Amino acid sequence: MPGATPLATSFDGSTDPAVASLVAGSSKSSANExxxxxxxxxxxxxxxxxxAASASAGTASALAAAGTLVRDFVRxxxxxxxTITVVTANGQAVATVGISVNQSAFK
Structure with missing residues (x-):
């Protein structure tokens, strides 16, 4: 995200699907942004x-109330x-983005 600072990254292309993650923080953007x-x-x-599944709607609401935002995706x-997870801590929004994709998806 423009203006965000990468805090950690990881990538493992030796598995199929390959997995990657990014943790980035921003004091200029909100968790929602x-x-x-x-x-x-x-x-x-x-x-x-x-x-959000109805069975986990309560969990999602509890996480949001605690300041944690979560969104899942498929392809x-x-x-x-x-999965995107965003929390706010010490005046900074911190996002973790994790993906699991076919190796052929990497360019």
């Missing part, structure tokens, strides 16, 4: 947001997944 930015980026890459019929 970070969630929306990464949602747009994943959607642009062909991922579809998964609606390729559910064979590829992504």
């Amino acid at each position: 970070m969630l929306e930015y990464y949602t747009q980026e994943l959607t642009r890459q062909g991922f579809t947001a998964v609606p 390729s019929g559910g064979k590829e997944t992504a």
Whole structure:
């Protein structure tokens, strides 16, 4: 995200699906802004947001009330997944984006 600072990254292309993650922080953007930015980026890459299941709606509400935002995504019929989690701590929004994708998806 423009203006965010990468705090940690990881990538493992030795597995199939390959996995990657990014942790980024921003003192200039809110948790909601970070969630929306990464949602747009994943959607642009062909991922579809998964609606919150009614069974986990209470959990999602509890997480949101605690200041944690979570959104899950799928692609390729559910064979590829992504999750965005954003928390606010010490005046900074911190987003973790994790993906699990087919190795052929990496360019």
